[in-house]
Amino acid sequence: MSNSELLAKREQILGKAQLFYREPVQIVRGQGVLLYDQHDQQYIDMYNNVPCVGHGNPSVVAALQQQMAELNVHSRYLHPGIIDFGKRLLDHHADHLDSIVFSCSGTEAVEVALMTARHATGGQGIICTDATYHGNSTEVGKMSARPVSDPRFRSIPFPQSYRPLAEGVTEDELCQLYLNKVEEAIDDFADKDIPFAGMIVCSILANEGLPDIPAGFMSQAAALVRAAGGVFIADEVQAGYCRSGHWWGYQTSDFQPDIVVMGKPMGNGLPLSAVAANHDLIAAFRSKTGYFNTFASSPMQAAVGMAVLDVIEADNLLENATSIGRYLQTELTKLQPDCDAMAEVRGRGLFIGIEWVNDRERKVADRKGAFDVANRMKQKGFLISNAGALGNVVKIRPPLVFKQEHADLFLSAFAEMLTEIKR
Ligand SMILES: Cc1ncc(COP(=O)(O)O)c(C=O)c1O
Incomplete structure (x- = not known):
């Protein structure tokens, strides 16, 4: 045609x-x-x-065919596959990220991350950047509005050195100017009586245009967020899975997220996404939401996800x-x-x-x-x-x-x- x-x-x-x-x-x-x-x-x-x-990767195709022929059920039965996959994926992360929730799309995983942050802190206010995209559900899509209008979200100018907030300043001074924006957003939530929950960033600001980020911004922003009682979420949907020359984008600027969102490459095309955090955060999320996702945490996701990790490591x-x-x-x-x-x-x-x-x-x-x-x-x-x-x-x-x-x-x-x- x-x-x-x-x-x-x-x-x-x-x-x-x-x-x-x-x-x-x-x-x-x-x-x-x-x-x-x-x-x-x-x-x-x-x-x-x-x-x-790679498109049509033979090992991934074989794993998918074999699992589809053997068993494909939802996650309300015991099966070792997803446990082994979860453990293997977590082994690639920082030690404190030791529990995981599986979903099917990046958007769903960002929803899980926001819910986890809000349940853990009892807060609602989330800081994001002003040129981000984290997904398209009603809640997550609020962060794509220009300007962000829901009072429970607040955007800050994304940190960058090419079109900086101010010209003629040192990198440290520029970093501080962007950190001031984080502080202003935290203060603004307090002024409006919106309890603070945290901040979400793509670890390499991919949708913002992959800018050079003033050194130290991510770790210092994470520290400010934690000092105000919030949690720091790294969106690794684009940045993760070796894309950045590290396993995770958060390793490129050496910061430690409390919650990590993963997606796109995980299943080489099979819808597969996840959120990793420490056990207490995930346990609280599970107990408060009873989260279930028909196609997630399945033997199918596990088999395909494992095959992708096998190829990445072997090759x-x-x-x-x-x-x-x-x-x-x-x-x-x-x-x-x-x-x-x-x-x-x-x-x-x-x-x-x-x-x-x-x-x-x-x-x-x-x-x-x-x-x-x-x-x-x-x-x-x-x-x-x-x-x-x-x-x-x-x-x-x-x-x-x-x-x-x-x-x-x-x-x-x-x-x-x-x-x-x-x-
Ligand atoms: C950084 C980032 N987070 C989340 C998403 C949403 O992922 P999905 O399209 O799988 O819902 C995207 C999609 O492009 C993205 O770029």
Whole structure:
């Protein structure tokens, strides 16, 4: 079916929803980092973090098939699988995170995290950043409002060094200015008689545009939150599972969250998410909510989740994300002198953001330009996107199995694209 026919049918059946690119792509199959359209045109996937161990990974497919054939029930029976998976996942976390709740989507897990924070503290007030996305349920979606309007949520400017709160200050001073915003939010809840519950951040501020965060902000913000009786939640839905060159994004800026939310890559495509915290927090959440989720904590989630961990560990994908991410960032940085639009090349492991601007001096965000880059790269067979608070960050986030040979193909196509847009 042609793209235009499929698009018309889709809009009729599903309603009009957002699609990537000027001309949408119809993907019919995938293997590793490669995707193919209906004409067998090949694309190198440099966007999708869900298939972290690669599209159609044979070990994951085998585990899924075997478990589906053997047993697939909900969690109100005893089964060792989910216990073993939970334990193995927790072993990758800091020691104090020793209990876990499984869900199916990032949104659901953020809901669990918010409920856990609110039950544990008896508070309601949650601080988030002003350009975040943590999910789309009625409660979680309140944090995506611009500006946030529900009085039980309060947003602070996300910490960054590129468009800082104040120019001409040291990194420490800048960090303090952002910390002041956290304090103001805490005070504001107190003024409004809204008991404080905590703060949630994506550990690498992925949706904000992967900014460089003033050193020390995360750990000092966590300390302020705890001193005010709240808990600090790290959203690892994008940042986790080796993406950042560490197992968890919170390790990149060395802070200790009280609650961690995980999602997207956990099941390589099978809906699987989780919240980890200490035993007391999880026990309190369980006793106060009686939480149950039909498809979560199942033998199926356990088998697939285990298979994903097996591949990550056996194929050294953490090392791969670190070394290939560093290589990509270094090589992209070398292209900056030839292209004024590339104001900053930022990286966290195998996640690169390029700040695309119209005017480097005045830092004018060029959303259209970043969108154009994504479209031009698609024409050349590479799937990337644009994102960030201003939509002007070229977002490069391939599956963890992305290799040097793919990076080299991308880099030469990217350099070619830069020459074309110069003309
Ligand atoms: C940081 C972050 N948290 C949570 C979510 C929500 O996850 P889901 O789409 O699985 O509900 C997203 C989704 O993009 C996300 O980027």
